[in-house]
Amino acid sequence: MNHLREQMRDKKRIVVKIGSSSLTHRETGDMDYIRMERLVRELSNIRNQGREVILVTSGAIAAGKNALNMKDVRVDSRVESLAVKQACSAVGQARLMMTYQKIFAEYNQVAAQILMTKNTILDNLNRYNAHNTFSELLKLGAIPIVNENDTVATYEIEIGDNDTLSAIVAALVDADLLILLSDIDGLYTDDPRRNPDAEFIGQVDELTDELLEMGKGTTGSSVGTGGMNTKLVAAQIATKSNVDMIIANSRDIGVLHRILDGENEGTLFVAHEDERFDLPVFVGSLHKA
Ligand code: GLU
Numbered sequence: 001m002n003h004l005r006e007q008m009r010d011k012k013r014i015v016v017k018i019g020s021s022s023l024t025h026r027e028t029g030d031m032d033y034i035r036m037e038r039l040v041r042e043l044s045n046i047r048n049q050g051r052e053v054i055l056v057t058s059g060a061i062a063a064g065k066n067a068l069n070m071k072d073v074r075v076d077s078r079v080e081s082l083a084v085k086q087a088c089s090a091v092g093q094a095r096l097m098m099t100y101q102k103i104f105a106e107y108n109q110v111a112a113q114i115l116m117t118k119n120t121i122l123d124n125l126n127r128y129n130a131h132n133t134f135s136e137l138l139k140l141g142a143i144p145i146v147n148e149n150d151t152v153a154t155y156e157i158e159i160g161d162n163d164t165l166s167a168i169v170a171a172l173v174d175a176d177l178l179i180l181l182s183d184i185d186g187l188y189t190d191d192p193r194r195n196p197d198a199e200f201i202g203q204v205d206e207l208t209d210e211l212l213e214m215g216k217g218t219t220g221s222s223v224g225t226g227g228m229n230t231k232l233v234a235a236q237i238a239t240k241s242n243v244d245m246i247i248a249n250s251r252d253i254g255v256l257h258r259i260l261d262g263e264n265e266g267t268l269f270v271a272h273e274d275e276r277f278d279l280p281v282f283v284g285s286l287h288k289a
Contacts, residue, residue, distance in 0.1 A: 005268070012176055023035060057100070089151050127172070146165065158287075
């Protein structure tokens with residue numbers, strides 16, 4: 001067994017990110033309760049192993065759209081689409097949490113909600129408070145469930161996607177490992193959906209400029225907002241903050257315990273602490289073209 005993979009067995013503080021496309025039915029956009037249930041069971045088991053778990057989950061906007069019968073409604077202007085997005089997330093976030101609370105309670109776990117924006121990181125007092133809240137929740141044995149506060153996050157203060165958000169959370173709480181569950185097996189030399197010759201990359205020891213450039217052209221699924229590009233931004237934040245990161249396919253949610261058993265799943269981005277990396281400065285520079 002690769003010794004870096006073997007080290008996964010000792011990881012104590014773990015952030016798991018799951019995207020909307022992994023939580024909803026492709027055909028209808030409705031919540032996939034079986035997958036949510038499997039996710040919660042895996043996370044509860046990780047907690048029961050004595051590890052700390054934070055879940056970063058999307059799905060608020062998707063859940064809200066469905067609840068409000070907005071699935072096929074077209075929005076024409078940016079202002080309108082922002083208002084629609086915010087209304088959908090206000091409805092959907094509550095639904096999402098209700099479902100998580102219910103399933104986590106079945107496994108005897110206490111779930112907590114944390115909603116963040118860019119300002120949570122940029123403002124010193126906010127960042128300090130967020131850090132303390134996470135620490136306290138983990139100390140109390142709760143499972144923090146994080147999403148962007150989409151109901152108030154306008155373009156200027158939004159992080160914009162949950163790949164980046166999850167890496168920010170991992171850096172903020174000094175996590176040992178960040179796992180991005182996605183609809184792709186990991187990193188390839190090219191987009192495998194378009195290029196059959198694309199090769200799988202099991203481990204990235206260094207995030208080279210060439211690699212970062214490679215991710216730029218890819219887009220995500222139609223449901224979430226993350227493609228490979230946002231995953232590579234997440235990899236930069238995580239690895240520079242001394243957090244290992246793994247991208248793995250959420251097709252089988254059991255991949256979570258296999259990763260923590262040291263199995264060779266997904267792509268591992270190896271942590272390399274960079275003393276010069278400044279989280280608030282990096283977050284402040286996001287979306288500034
Ligand atoms: N925060 C958004 C939501 O909960 C999703 C962002 C993303 O998919 O990356 O719907």
